[in-house]
Amino acid sequence: MKLKLNIKPVSEWLPGLKHPLVIAGPCSAESEIQVAETAIAIKEDTNCNVYRAGIWKPRTRPDCFEGVGEQGLQWLKAVKTITGMYTATEVANAGHVEACLKHGIDILWIGARTTVNPFQVQEIADALKGTDAVVLVKNPVHADIQLWAGALERINKAGITKLGAIHRGFHAFESAPFRNIPLWQLVIELRTACKELPIICDPSHICGNTELIPYISQKAMDMALDGLMIETHIQPGIAKSDAKQQLTPLQLKRLLNTLILRKPDSESAEFKSSLEALREKINSADEQLLLVLSQRIDYSKKIGEYKKANNITILQVNRWEELLKNRMNLGQVMGLNSEFVKEMYSLIHEESIQVQTEIMNVGRNNAIRKGELV
Ligand code: PEP
Ligand code: MN
Numbered sequence: 001m002k003l004k005l006n007i008k009p010v011s012e013w014l015p016g017l018k019h020p021l022v023i024a025g026p027c028s029a030e031s032e033i034q035v036a037e038t039a040i041a042i043k044e045d046t047n048c049n050v051y052r053a054g055i056w057k058p059r060t061r062p063d064c065f066e067g068v069g070e071q072g073l074q075w076l077k078a079v080k081t082i083t084g085m086y087t088a089t090e091v092a093n094a095g096h097v098e099a100c101l102k103h104g105i106d107i108l109w110i111g112a113r114t115t116v117n118p119f120q121v122q123e124i125a126d127a128l129k130g131t132d133a134v135v136l137v138k139n140p141v142h143a144d145i146q147l148w149a150g151a152l153e154r155i156n157k158a159g160i161t162k163l164g165a166i167h168r169g170f171h172a173f174e175s176a177p178f179r180n181i182p183l184w185q186l187v188i189e190l191r192t193a194c195k196e197l198p199i200i201c202d203p204s205h206i207c208g209n210t211e212l213i214p215y216i217s218q219k220a221m222d223m224a225l226d227g228l229m230i231e232t233h234i235q236p237g238i239a240k241s242d243a244k245q246q247l248t249p250l251q252l253k254r255l256l257n258t259l260i261l262r263k264p265d266s267e268s269a270e271f272k273s274s275l276e277a278l279r280e281k282i283n284s285a286d287e288q289l290l291l292v293l294s295q296r297i298d299y300s301k302k303i304g305e306y307k308k309a310n311n312i313t314i315l316q317v318n319r320w321e322e323l324l325k326n327r328m329n330l331g332q333v334m335g336l337n338s339e340f341v342k343e344m345y346s347l348i349h350e351e352s353i354q355v356q357t358e359i360m361n362v363g364r365n366n367a368i369r370k371g372e373l374v
Contacts, residue, residue: 003149003193005156005163010198010226013134013162014086014106016049020261021200021227023088023107024252025052026234027242028065029072038234039079041249046256050107051076051085052229056096057241058113065240073103080104088136093120094127101131109136109229110151112168112205116140121151125158134162136200136229143170145186149193164198165190166229167220169206179208179245182216184223204231204245213247214255224264230255296348297355304356314356320349 010021024042029035039051053076057067076087088107091097092114100108108128114120115138128135135155140147148165156163167187169180191199201220203213217228233239236246247255266272307314324345331341358365367373 001145001149001189001193003152003190003197005152005194005197006161007156007163007194007196007198008161009196010164017086018049019226020221021050021198022046022048022256023050023052023200023227023229024048024232024249025088026239027054027204027231027246028057028240029053029055029068029075030065030240031068032075032078034234035072035075035079036082038232038249039083039085041234042232042252043083043085045249045253048252048256049085050088051079051083052088052109052231054241055089056092058090058092058111059241070099073099073105076105077103091124094123097124097127097133101133107134107136109166110138110155112138112141115151116142116144116147118147118150118154121154125154125160128155128160129158131160132162133160134164135160136164136166138166138168138202139170139186141171141180143172143183143186145189148186148190152194152197164200164226166200166202167206167225168202168229177212178206180206182206182219184219187223187225198226200227200229201225202229204229204242204247208245210236210245210247210251213245214258217255217259221259221261293348297351300352300355301359304359307356308360314353314360324349 010017010019024046026034026038035053038053042048042051053072055067055069055072055076057065059066073089076089079085080087086106087104088109089100089105090111091100091108092111097108110121110124114124137148137151137155140151152163152165167182169175169178169182170186172181175181187199190197201216201223203216203220206216207213213230217230220228230252231242231246232249232252233243233246234249236243236248239246304314324342327345328338328341332338364373
């Protein structure tokens with residue numbers, strides 16, 4: 001994927017932003033007192049200087065708490081005055097953008113349910129034209145990296161260069177143990193497509209509970225992401241939205257204190273040469289791996305020819321079941337993760353079936369391509 005964006009680094013977004021950038025605060029602004037108390041405790045306990053709170057909440061069902069609306073912007077303004085923290089909130093239409101800019105909100109983010117809709121993103125982009133706003137774009141609900149990239153492009157084309165992405169996980173039918181499954185491969189793809197684009201992780205919406213937040217936060221740091229957005233509430237137990245996933249300010253403090261921050265690279269000659277030697281080993285292991293894979297595909301072709309000669313179906317589900325079980329066991333003995341082995345063999349098996357399909361139906365497939373069979 002190609003993604004050309006004109007981006008300013010986080011250090012140029014607002015004076016005093018730290019690395020990693022930590023944005024903390026409640027899922028929703030609920031009352032003036034809850035907003036102020038949470039902010040004061042976060043500032044005192046962690047010294048984090050960016051405060052989040054949702055004012056307009058996109059809830060799945062209309063009878064849920066849908067946010068306090070514009071009055072909450074006054075409460076965020078007060079947080080700025082009392083604590084000196086920057087403020088951040090979610091915008092989902094042009095009216096939200098205008099209200100936030102009027103009230104001096106420092107960072108606007110586009111939520112996962114909005115990123116899925118190019119009409120809405122364009123409306124927000126148009127409202128942002130001519131401003132110097134800082135904007136973060138959450139990934140869309142489902143795993144469509146083009147939609148994510150498209151939303152970033154729309155905002156960037158409106159002249160917004162203080163722009164970043166937020167990885168908040170993706171909806172999946174089988175996402176357990178997470179609420180929204182983290183897809184690090186997509187994050188790597190986005191990072192590769194645009195190296196300058198700051199990417200922040202939202203462990204709260206990935207996890208949906210508090211227990212896994214330290215694990216995902218550390219993973220995000222190890223993936224060299226630029227920051228974390230973590231839902232924090234003065235009394236998570238009575239929060240009006242996302243109660244199960246919010247940390248207390250003290251829990252946030254503990255989490256931040258136990259995070260291990262590593263350098264992106266090292267200038268040390270010894271480090272570079274040892275790493276190079278290990279990478280050479282990986283390169284040669286990959287060569288062997290590809291060679292063995294191509295031999296395996298050759299065997300599949302031979303099997304395809306043999307089955308064709310004997311008029312036997314390609315899929316023989318008992319053999320596949322037995323093979324997978326056996327390879328997962330073997331992999332486990334060799335210290336490999338069984339899920340990884342399972343996924344790898346599913347791909348290999350799919351390719352093997354495809355190769356056999358081609359071999360067994362050569363003439364037929366050519367005729368299909370030419371439209372001769374209908
Ligand atoms: C939120 O940040 O509170 C929120 C609604 O997030 P998302 O858009 O990721 O669901
Ligand atoms: Mn939330």
